[in-house]
Amino acid sequence: MGNYKLIALDMDGTFLTEDKTVSQQNREAIEAAAAAGVTVMFATGRGIQNVLPYIEELDLQAPIVTVNGSEVWAAPGKLHHRSILDMRLVNDMHRLALEHDTWYWAYAVGEIFNKETWANDIAGKQWLKFGYYYEDIDVLEVIRKKLTGWDALEITNSHPFNIELNPKGIHKASGIRQVCGLLGIDMSQVIAMGDSLNDVSMIREAGLGVAMGNAQDEVKELADVVTVSNEEHGVAKIIEAYVLT
Incomplete structure (x- = not known):
């Protein structure tokens, strides 16, 4: 012990x-x-x-x-x-979610947003984490490879069908x-x-x-x-x- x-x-x-x-x-x-x-x-x-x-x-x-x-x-x-996500990365991750028609969500300071509640005034938020959920592993792998290629994010999951993104090193x-x-x-x-x-x-x-x-x-x-x-x-x-x- x-x-x-x-x-x-x-x-x-x-x-x-x-x-x-x-x-x-x-x-x-x-x-x-x-x-x-x-x-x-x-x-x-x-x-x-x-x-x-x-x-x-x-x-x-x-x-x-x-x-x-x-x-x-x-x-x-x-x-x-x-630790705050770069706003440009948040915009890029959001575009990637729309491109693949996935469920997505994100934590901002004091708030949670998702595909159904995504705000138009996101530039005014401090973003902490972005996530994707999709029950097609092949599509998730395509998204993961694109995110990895950016070399700007910490890439993990909390479930086999999701991807979670934080600032690199966090x-x-x-x-x-x-x-x-x-x-x-x-x-x-x-x-x-x-x-x-x-x-x-x-x-x-x-x-x-x-x-x-x-x-x-x-x-x-x-x-x-x-x-x-x-x-x-x-x-x-x-x-x-x-x-x-």
């Missing part, structure tokens, strides 16, 4: 059950970890507005990494750092590194848990990188440990084995 001081948890497909609730087992495990002096935080692709209800439910005061690292919060309500690991700086600890003292490609950066860099039993195969291959699924309280299993034992 390592000297772990921070547990960074993806939310969807990891900490939360499939119906987006917190299991009693996971709740008790993070409470026990906190009582043992270990900081438990979320590192998620969600925007802060979609994270705060869970923060309040669990009464967490820890740092938070949101929108795949584009926002790092020192504590709920206390922004530490924000990902969950970059956010957690900032949190480590705030806490005065090293990445070797971090347990990171996730299920999708947007979790790979933190799983690779953490002292213990954990893939869920329901994780994408590529994530499992890169992880130090594969636990049981989110429906089987995999977070609690890891905390019990590596923090509380």
